[in-house]
Amino acid sequence: MSLQRFTQDALSEWMRGKGPRSDIVISSRVRLARNLSGLPFPMLATSSQSSDIVRRVEEALRSDNRPAALDKAELIRMDDLSDLEKRVLVEKHLISPHLAEESRHGAVVLSPNEAVSIMINEEDHIRIQCLFPGLQPQEAWKLADELDDWFERRLTYAFSETTGYLTSCPTNVGTGIRASVMVHLPALAMTQQINRLFPAITQVGLAVRGIYGEGSEALGNLYQVSNQVTLGQREEDIIEKLTGVVRQMIQHEHSARSRLREISLTKLEDRVHRSYGILSHARVLSSKEAMERLSDVRLGIDMGLISGVSANVMNELMVLTQPGFLQTRAKQRLDAEERDIRRAGMIREYLSMKREGQ
Amino acid sequence: MQCQECGKRPATLHYTKIINGEKMEFHLCEVCAKEKGEQMAGMEAGFSIHNLLSGLLNLDGQFAEGQPARSASSSEGLRCKTCGLTYSQFSKIGRFGCSDCYKAFAERLDPLFRRVHGHTTHRGKVPERTGGKLRIRREIERLKQELSARIQKEEFEEAARLRDRIRELQAKLDS
Ligand SMILES: [Zn+2]
Ligand SMILES: [Zn+2]
Numbered sequence: 001m002s003l004q005r006f007t008q009d010a011l012s013e014w015m016r017g018k019g020p021r022s023d024i025v026i027s028s029r030v031r032l033a034r035n036l037s038g039l040p041f042p043m044l045a046t047s048s049q050s051s052d053i054v055r056r057v058e059e060a061l062r063s064d065n066r067p068a069a070l071d072k073a074e075l076i077r078m079d080d081l082s083d084l085e086k087r088v089l090v091e092k093h094l095i096s097p098h099l100a101e102e103s104r105h106g107a108v109v110l111s112p113n114e115a116v117s118i119m120i121n122e123e124d125h126i127r128i129q130c131l132f133p134g135l136q137p138q139e140a141w142k143l144a145d146e147l148d149d150w151f152e153r154r155l156t157y158a159f160s161e162t163t164g165y166l167t168s169c170p171t172n173v174g175t176g177i178r179a180s181v182m183v184h185l186p187a188l189a190m191t192q193q194i195n196r197l198f199p200a201i202t203q204v205g206l207a208v209r210g211i212y213g214e215g216s217e218a219l220g221n222l223y224q225v226s227n228q229v230t231l232g233q234r235e236e237d238i239i240e241k242l243t244g245v246v247r248q249m250i251q252h253e254h255s256a257r258s259r260l261r262e263i264s265l266t267k268l269e270d271r272v273h274r275s276y277g278i279l280s281h282a283r284v285l286s287s288k289e290a291m292e293r294l295s296d297v298r299l300g301i302d303m304g305l306i307s308g309v310s311a312n313v314m315n316e317l318m319v320l321t322q323p324g325f326l327q328t329r330a331k332q333r334l335d336a337e338e339r340d341i342r343r344a345g346m347i348r349e350y351l352s353m354k355r356e357g358q
Numbered sequence: 359m360q361c362q363e364c365g366k367r368p369a370t371l372h373y374t375k376i377i378n379g380e381k382m383e384f385h386l387c388e389v390c391a392k393e394k395g396e397q398m399a400g401m402e403a404g405f406s407i408h409n410l411l412s413g414l415l416n417l418d419g420q421f422a423e424g425q426p427a428r429s430a431s432s433s434e435g436l437r438c439k440t441c442g443l444t445y446s447q448f449s450k451i452g453r454f455g456c457s458d459c460y461k462a463f464a465e466r467l468d469p470l471f472r473r474v475h476g477h478t479t480h481r482g483k484v485p486e487r488t489g490g491k492l493r494i495r496r497e498i499e500r501l502k503q504e505l506s507a508r509i510q511k512e513e514f515e516e517a518a519r520l521r522d523r524i525r526e527l528q529a530k531l532d533s
Contacts, residue, residue: 164480166454
């Protein structure tokens with residue numbers, strides 16, 4: 001089953017290539033929410049209407065001259081997946097928890113390199129998502145726009161001249177666009193500047209949230225910045241504003257890193273190497289500690305303080321050490337304690353492997 | 359930064375909302391945000407809509423294809439005739455039932471859109487295949503703006519060219 005390809009590797013193929021500003025920006029994503037005209041939104045759709053939507057998308061995909069990005073793309077039905085397989089797709093950010101757990105006749109179209117994932121019967125009939133490594137929201141928008149045009153030639157969307165693309169939630173109406181950038185901001189967090197930065201970002205109509213926290217924390221100093229407004233602004237302007245703000249965040253993070261280097265290099269070196277040591281030798285690691293240590297080591301690599309490990313390894317471990325992946329590897333259900341032991345083992349093994357070979 | 363609601367957990371959601379024309383800032387933890395029912399950017403599954411809805415609505419079979427939903431009784435206020443969702447149900451769950459809800463609740467939506475987006479009218483992409491006339495109207499609007507700018511700068515030759523182009527498009531629109 002080719003599904004294995006999607007659940008075995010932590011890093012999507014698109015992430016292995018280096019994107020611009022990848023020392024701070026992990027990835028850029030653009031999502032377009034679309035609904036088919038004449039059918040109720042998934043929340044109220046009957047079972048037969050929902051399966052009809054999947055069928056229509058499938059039919060569109062069977063037509064000739066698919067865009068290159070959808071070449072060899074596969075449609076995967078949620079009902080054909082185990083809970084664990086779904087969880088892994090969620091951990092890779094390819095599908096949402098909502099699609100995995102609550103959709104009826106939910107499905108996803110995945111391109112082989114996982115740069116495109118199209119969710120069907122999530123909160124809206126269709127959600128086109130394009131992911132690029134590094135800071136490339138413009139590129140992600142261009143591709144999503146192209147795929148959207150291609151689908152629109154085959155499917156009729158619910159669209160109003162005054163209100164734009166009609167979506168299930170009023171927070172998405174208009175453009176239906178959600179553009180987001182995932183950033184790693186350890187130096188700003190260490191120097192406590194992040195609290196001052198966030199209000200400024202929200203001032204301009206963007207939202208920031210920590211990701212990867214179980215509950216409320218921003219584990220691993222990873223944050224997602226995204227547009228809030230979807231109505232009344234052009235897509236290009238939304239993308240431009242987001243890109244501009246992220247560029248400023250990058251600058252702030254860079255200057256925080258230089259300041260750290262100037263005023264407390266030894267402390268910083270101690271911190272990142274200490275974390276590296278723990279990751280290389282610990283026998284039990286909670287996901288919280290693992291994420292924090294991985295963030296430290298990643299900073300050490302990006303600042304040239306640690307050599308011999310690639311930054312990609314850190315990205316990969318951040319996903320590989322999530323509960324779904326650990327259990328897939330172990331081929332069994334694991335309780336929290338078991339997971340902490342396996343997590344430590346997996347990180348040790350991975351780091352020693354990457355140090356010797358490749 | 360601590361969550362402004364509970365003051366205990368760290369705030370991980372930061373956003374602004376325009377309330378009564380005033381910009382308000384919010385800094386919430388995930389738990390309080392969920393409790394407030396905030397639908398945040400990028401926060402996919404806020405709460406279980408399906409469970410909530412099944413309690414609120416008894417729509418089973420009502421949306422069977424082609425079959426009109428119960429007609430609205432005036433005492434219940436606004437109701438979408440296509441999917442049966444009432445405005446009060448919509449305001450509880452924060453989700454529309456179908457694209458016709460937008461028309462059914464139109465009179466109430468502008469203030470909501472203004473609060474969430476600060477705008478009420480779409481200015482972005484128009485579908486290529488089905489948005490034909492709107493695309494033309496947008497183009498005419500754009501050309502008219504350019505036309506008056508040219509006239510102000512006394513660039514009459516270019517203005518005349520634009521005026522002809524507008525006429526062409528206008529004819530296309532009327533045909
Ligand atoms: Zn709170
Ligand atoms: Zn409706």
